[in-house]
Amino acid sequence: MADLHFTADRATAAEQAAIDSALLALGIDAATIVEDERVVRGGVGRRNERRHGLLPGLHALQRVSGWITPGGLNHLCAQLGVPPAEAYGVASFYDLFRTEDPGHTDSVHHVCIDVACQIAGAEERVAELEAAGHHVHRSPCLGQCERPVAVFVQGRGGEDVVPIDETEPTGSGSIPQRYDPTLVLLARVGRIDPTSLDSYVGAGGYKALAQAFTRGPAGVIDEIIASGLSGRGGAAFPTGVKLRAVAAEPGPRYVVANADESEPGTFKDRIVMENDPFAVVEALTIAGFAAGAAKGWIYIRGEYPLATRRLQAAVDAARVAGFLGERIARSSFSFDVEIRRGAGAYICGEETALFSSLEGFRGEPRQKPPFPTTHGLFGRPTAVNNPETLLNLLEIVSRGGGAYAAIGTEASRGRKLFCVSGDVGAPGLYEVPFGPTLREVLDLAGGVDGQLQAVLLGGAAGSFVRPDQLDVPLTFEGTREAGLSLGSGVVMAFNQAVDLAGVVIRIAEFFRDESCGQCVPCRVGAVRQHELLVRTGTRLTPPELVLLDDMDRAMKDASICGLGHTACTAVRSAFSLGLLESSANGGRK
Amino acid sequence: MTDITFSIDGRTVTATSGQTILGACNNEGVETPTLCWAPNLTPVNVCRVCVVEVVGSRTLVPSCSRTVEEGMEVLTDSERVRHSRKMVLEFLGSGVDLSQADGLQVWSERYGADPDRYVEPQKMDEEVKIQDNLYVRDYDKCVLCYKCVEACGDDAQHTFAIAVAGRGFGARISTEFDVALPESACVYCGNCVGVCPTGALQFTTEFNLRQAGNWLPETQSVTRTVCSYCGVGCNLELHVQDEKIVKVTSPADHSVTSGHLCIKGRFGWNYVQPS
Ligand SMILES: Cc1cc2nc3c(=O)[nH]c(=O)nc-3n(C[C@H](O)[C@H](O)[C@H](O)COP(=O)(O)O)c2cc1C
Ligand code: SF4
Ligand code: SF4
Ligand code: SF4
Ligand code: FES
Ligand code: FES
Numbered sequence: 033m034a035d036l037h038f039t040a041d042r043a044t045a046a047e048q049a050a051i052d053s054a055l056l057a058l059g060i061d062a063a064t065i066v067e068d069e070r071v072v073r074g075g076v077g078r079r080n081e082r083r084h085g086l087l088p089g090l091h092a093l094q095r096v097s098g099w100i101t102p103g104g105l106n107h108l109c110a111q112l113g114v115p116p117a118e119a120y121g122v123a124s125f126y127d128l129f130r131t132e133d134p135g136h137t138d139s140v141h142h143v144c145i146d147v148a149c150q151i152a153g154a155e156e157r158v159a160e161l162e163a164a165g166h167h168v169h170r171s172p173c174l175g176q177c178e179r180p181v182a183v184f185v186q187g188r189g190g191e192d193v194v195p196i197d198e199t200e201p202t203g204s205g206s207i208p209q210r211y212d213p214t215l216v217l218l219a220r221v222g223r224i225d226p227t228s229l230d231s232y233v234g235a236g237g238y239k240a241l242a243q244a245f246t247r248g249p250a251g252v253i254d255e256i257i258a259s260g261l262s263g264r265g266g267a268a269f270p271t272g273v274k275l276r277a278v279a280a281e282p283g284p285r286y287v288v289a290n291a292d293e294s295e296p297g298t299f300k301d302r303i304v305m306e307n308d309p310f311a312v313v314e315a316l317t318i319a320g321f322a323a324g325a326a327k328g329w330i331y332i333r334g335e336y337p338l339a340t341r342r343l344q345a346a347v348d349a350a351r352v353a354g355f356l357g358e359r360i361a362r363s364s365f366s367f368d369v370e371i372r373r374g375a376g377a378y379i380c381g382e383e384t385a386l387f388s389s390l391e392g393f394r395g396e397p398r399q400k401p402p403f404p405t406t407h408g409l410f411g412r413p414t415a416v417n418n419p420e421t422l423l424n425l426l427e428i429v430s431r432g433g434g435a436y437a438a439i440g441t442e443a444s445r446g447r448k449l450f451c452v453s454g455d456v457g458a459p460g461l462y463e464v465p466f467g468p469t470l471r472e473v474l475d476l477a478g479g480v481d482g483q484l485q486a487v488l489l490g491g492a493a494g495s496f497v498r499p500d501q502l503d504v505p506l507t508f509e510g511t512r513e514a515g516l517s518l519g520s521g522v523v524m525a526f527n528q529a530v531d532l533a534g535v536v537i538r539i540a541e542f543f544r545d546e547s548c549g550q551c552v553p554c555r556v557g558a559v560r561q562h563e564l565l566v567r568t569g570t571r572l573t574p575p576e577l578v579l580l581d582d583m584d585r586a587m588k589d590a591s592i593c594g595l596g597h598t599a600c601t602a603v604r605s606a607f608s609l610g611l612l613e614s615s616a617n618g619g620r621k
Numbered sequence: 622m623t624d625i626t627f628s629i630d631g632r633t634v635t636a637t638s639g640q641t642i643l644g645a646c647n648n649e650g651v652e653t654p655t656l657c658w659a660p661n662l663t664p665v666n667v668c669r670v671c672v673v674e675v676v677g678s679r680t681l682v683p684s685c686s687r688t689v690e691e692g693m694e695v696l697t698d699s700e701r702v703r704h705s706r707k708m709v710l711e712f713l714g715s716g717v718d719l720s721q722a723d724g725l726q727v728w729s730e731r732y733g734a735d736p737d738r739y740v741e742p743q744k745m746d747e748e749v750k751i752q753d754n755l756y757v758r759d760y761d762k763c764v765l766c767y768k769c770v771e772a773c774g775d776d777a778q779h780t781f782a783i784a785v786a787g788r789g790f791g792a793r794i795s796t797e798f799d800v801a802l803p804e805s806a807c808v809y810c811g812n813c814v815g816v817c818p819t820g821a822l823q824f825t826t827e828f829n830l831r832q833a834g835n836w837l838p839e840t841q842s843v844t845r846t847v848c849s850y851c852g853v854g855c856n857l858e859l860h861v862q863d864e865k866i867v868k869v870t871s872p873a874d875h876s877v878t879s880g881h882l883c884i885k886g887r888f889g890w891n892y893v894q895p896s
Contacts, residue, residue: 037782037806039797102798115781115806116797118774124786124795131798377788394785399666399686549765549785549792551667553705556712559790560739567740579738586708589681589701590669597680 036115043107046096051108054092060085062111082112083392084410090123091334091373098137098188099130114392125394125548127171127376128186128334134167137188141166142335144182146173146296147488148453150538151530152180172378172542173296173492174335177453177524178206178460184335192337206303208458208477217423217447218463221307226342229349232310238355240426244318245363247429249279252322256425258433260445265290265381265418266493266519266594268508271425274415275322277405281413284326287319288409288416291332291339292374292381295491296542297522300449301419303461305332305339308423309346313369315422317356318429320367323415328369331386334376344371378546382593383408383416385548396550397593418520420449440466444507448521452477454488455527469510471502473523482527486611490519492539493598495605533570536606540565543599554596557587561600570612580604627693642673642684642695651697654706654728657766658685659816661879662776665767670709670728674699681705707732715742716790718762721820721831743790752801755888756814757828758794762821765792769813769822777881782807811887815870815880824868837862845872848886853877855886866890 043051052062060082089112093104100123109116123129134140141161145154154170161168161183169186176182176194185193209215210222225231232238244252257272278285289312293301305312316328330347332340347369350356358366372390379385380395387409389395408414424446428436437445444466450473453459457478464473470487474480487497495516497504504514511518526532540562549555561583564576572580584600591597606612623638629649636645641664646653656668666683673684676694681701696702710729714736719725728734736742747760767785774781782805786795796805814822823831830836841862848855855878858870869887873880 035779037780039800039804105797115774115784117782117784117795117806120795120797121784121786125788399683545789547789549787549789551669552709552712552764553669555765555790555792556716557708559743560712560715563739563742582704582708585701586705586712590672590705590709591680592666592669 036109036113038106038110038116039102041102041106043101043103044097047093047101047104048107050092050096051089051104051111054088055085055111058085058088060111080391083114084390085112086114086119086122086392087372087375087389090119090126090129091375094129095187096189098134099132101133112392122392122394125377126334126374127169129375136167138167139188139190140169140186142169142171142174142184142186144172144174144176144180144184145170145538146177146542147492147535147538148173148177148297148524149180149182150535151454151526154181157181157183171335171376172545173294173298175293175299175302175333177297177299177451180453184337192334194335194337197338206299206460207307208460209462215463216427217420217449218304218308218461220311221303224308226307226309227345229310229346229353229355232308237310238314238361240429241314241317241321241355241361244321244429245361245365249322249324252318252429253279255428255433256322259424259428259436260433260440260443261421261424261428261436262445262508263418264420264424264448264521266295266490266517268518271417271421274405274417275319278323278325278408278413278415281406283324284412285323286409286412286414287316287323287325287328288383288386288414289316289328289330289419289422290381290383290386290416291330291336291343291419292378292386293336293520294333294378294381295493295520295522296539297453297488297491297524298451298520299453300451300461300521302336302339304419304423304449305336306342309339309342310350311423311426312343312419313346313350314355315419315425316369317360317367318425319415319417319422321365325367325415328367329390329409330369330371331374331380331390332371333374333381340371340373347371377548378542379548379593379595382595385593386416387414394548396548397595399592420521441505441507441509443509448506448518450506450521450523452523452525454525455481455484455530456525457481466507467505469503469505470497470523473506474502474525477523480525480527482529485526485528485530486532486606486609487526488524488535488602489522490517491522492542492602493517493594494519494522495602496609496611498609498611532606532611536570536603536612537562537565539602540599543595547595547599551590551592551596553587553589554591554593554599557583557591557596558599561603565603570606572607577607580607625689625691627689627691627695629695630697636689638688640689642675642682642687642689642693643671645689646673646684646695646697653684653697654710654724655685656722656725656764656818657768659768659818659873661873661881662768662771662816665771668709668713668764668766670706672702672705672709673697674702703732707734710734711736711738713764715739716744717764717819718745718759719764719819721762722764722818747793750802751825751828753803753809754825755809756811757823757825758802759821759823759828760793762819763794764819764821765794766818768816768818769794772812772816772881773807777812777879778808778810780806780808780810783813809884809888810882811869811884812881815882815887826865826867830862830867841867848882850885850889855882857882857886859890865894 089108174182384398543558664686666686672681674696711734750758871878
């Protein structure tokens with residue numbers, strides 16, 4: 033402790049209490065670094081052992097004081113042995129932490145201004161809330177794109193809430209297919225009580241885990257490989273191969289559910305976690321069993337308060353019932369799950385940025401190689417998977433990889449969730465066996481409302497699709513052949529009334545805001561792209577089109593991570609498809 | 622240490638395992654621009670000016686951190702490499718004052734970087750920070766190479782007075798809440814100044830001379846000596862102009878210092894010269 037230097041600012045009693053209890057919940061007791069201990073294992077080692085408490089501590093401080101006060105930060109740093117300059121660097125990285133006194137003591141309304149909400153009147157909603165005397169913060173996609181305009185209220189002193197959760201707690205309008213007996217991934221959604229373990233077990237819950245124990249870790253991995261399951265988080269990496277690679281490394285190993293879900297247009301994981309949280313916990317336990325993991329982590333975005341509460345309750349109930357903890361369900365397998373909240377940073381969904389964030393560092397991605405399977409969370413072999421990917425494990429383990437592989441197409445096995453939003457009859461989450469075309473998925477969602485102008489496929493990191501391209505099959509291979517990407521399963525439709533130029537400019541702004549800033553091509557490129565589009569209103573001269581192309585190539589080639597690689601993709605697709613010729617300015621034409 | 626055989630620009634070369642592509646290029650006399658890399662710091666691979674093409678790899682790779690592998694085919698002058706290096710230099714030039722960044726001008730010319738292609742680009746837009754009389758921070762010149770942070774932290778000083786704060790284009794090198802250096806943990810070792818590649822961190826002596834138009838590197842001599850304060854034996858390089866010490870450095874490859882000093886060796890030389 034004595035190694036650290038602090039300014040004279042002191043924490044209030046309330047701040048101290050809030051921080052200490054948040055840390056205690058993680059098993060980090062008050063600073064007791066005694067002198068001889070410091071001599072034995074002082075400095076960096078000690079600092080990094082407790083550092084993972086930084087994000088939870090910052091959340092506690094933000095909630096109690098409405099901002100990250102210098103005194104509160106000093107106290108947190110003293111407890112963790114983290115230098116204040118570094119902790120400030122971390123706090124100032126996240127949207128949900130204010131590092132300046134907001135000058136009021138109210139809650140803050142975060143209003144989504146991303147594409148689905150932009151075209152549904154986000155600015156009008158901002159004006160309304162401001163007129164009603166609320167403090168408003170314009171937010172990137174809040175993962176509620178099926179029910180625009182999305183709002184999230186960051187509490188002061190109390191819990192964060194999504195107002196609509198209070199009136200429609202299960203998001204009933206969000207799952208138009210619900211009660212359809214053919215559903216598999218969404219079979220329990222709306223049918224069970226997501227707060228009751230009994231209800232989950234009554235619907236067949238935890239049978240898959242029992243079967244996994246019978247099959248053994250290698251047997252489970254064999255089934256996953258046989259199933260052909262590939263990742264649903266965007267990169268489509270074969271899940272079994274990943275788990276096998278981690279299992280082959282020396283322990284301790286970790287499994288992580290990547291529930292940071294922040295790709296604009298994506299809300300599937302939220303709906304699953306809110307309505308079927310035990311399934312995510314059981315599936316993560318199976319992944320942990322297969323990988324021989326010591327522990328599982330769920331990293332969930334900070335703007336998902338209901339999903340966080342439901343998952344936490346599920347983890348707690350599973351532990352009480354013996355489905356987590358020492359020797360689970362009388363097997364020889366011990367495993368527990370810890371939930372960590374993000375704090376408003378799209379980049380923290382990138383798997384290596386997620387590690388940095390969880391470990392208490394700035395959410396900056398790491399250069400690969402080395403890959404997470406060898407150097408992941410806390411430097412240990414780690415399998416990171418999307419919640420939707422994990423959900424598939426239940427069926428694979430229950431019915432066998434062969435039966436699973438029989439569903440879907442050659443290179444896209446099983447079922448897929450699609451997040452359909454924008455100008456369609458019934459926006460919401462849809463489950464289909466892989467195979468339908470984009471047109472069929474749009475029809476499933478009630479068809480296009482009005483005359484179709486374009487579809488954004490795969491999210492902000494995806495591409496636009498023209499109305500004459502709707503026959504593309506929404507499979508990994510089908511989209512790849514068409515030069516597109518499924519991404520996280522986003523299908524966002526825009527009718528002729530939408531100002532696509534405004535949409536394209538917002539996408540560029542999203543990347544500008546969300547770049548972590550670590551590498552030059554993305555930190556500067558994302559800004560220059562946005563500036564160019566704003567200045568020209570997307571009407572580019574031939575030299576400007578060359579410039580856009582130059583920036584895109586450098587960002588694709590030389591950036592560290594996928595954010596920079598894809599930051600121009602959607603924008604460029606809008607130009608190459610000729611979608612921007614007849615647009616005017618404004619939210620709607 | 623096993624030998625690795627691979628190729629650079631079609632030439633077969635050998636290197637030891639664990640060596641970086643950059644290290645191998647240096648051995649082979651293949652010049653490579655670098656900005657965030659230094660021999661006495663852990664590679665952070667953030668500036669991306671050193672990227673090379675590895676045949677078969679989807680993206681370019683940073684040569685400063687990527688280690689050589691058997692059979693790797695490295696291209697250092699392909700169209701993709703030239704393009705990305707050019708764009709990195711152009712992007713930097715469009716937002717940062719690179720006038721004192723050593724060597725970058727040559728590379729910018731070689732690759733044809735044209736920062737003027739950007740209309741009214743957002744800049745760093747920072748005030749010069751003069752908070753003491755030892756060194757000056759002018760973040761208009763900062764390329765966010767992380768070198769100062771590393772030197773202040775794990776790679777040398779372990780003081781952790783400065784870190785990267787903010788996100789994206791708003792990221793800046795900062796103390797906690799941007800408090801002035803004298804109120805921060807800074808111990809004025811000047812190791813951050815020693816590694817800064819752009820002149821964003823600068824001895825006050827140098828800064829004042831430059832302001833007055835009197836900074837004349839061609840007239841300066843460099844004298845190597847041993848610091849007289851304690852028995853560690855740090856080597857100092859005294860940069861002298863007009864018979865006055867104007868700054869002090871230490872060789873990055875020196876076995877005692879690795880280029881890093883403490884406040885006494887770095888700044889405590891006024892007693893040598895009459896004021
Ligand atoms: C900028 C960026 C954001 C990402 N966000 C998420 C996310 O929110 N959720 C997710 O599962 N994967 C996200 N990914 C992909 C992850 O890096 C990783 O590939 C994925 O979590 C692996 O899980 P899967 O194999 O089950 O798809 C993101 C990638 C990038 C580059
Ligand atoms: S590509 Fe962008 S988000 Fe990714 S590391 Fe670089 S600056 Fe950060
Ligand atoms: S002078 Fe030394 S202690 Fe102060 S900021 Fe620079 S490296 Fe850190
Ligand atoms: S101040 Fe200098 S050393 Fe520090 S990040 Fe900026 S350019 Fe690099
Ligand atoms: S919640 Fe507004 S776009 Fe997703
Ligand atoms: S020198 Fe290699 S990335 Fe900066």
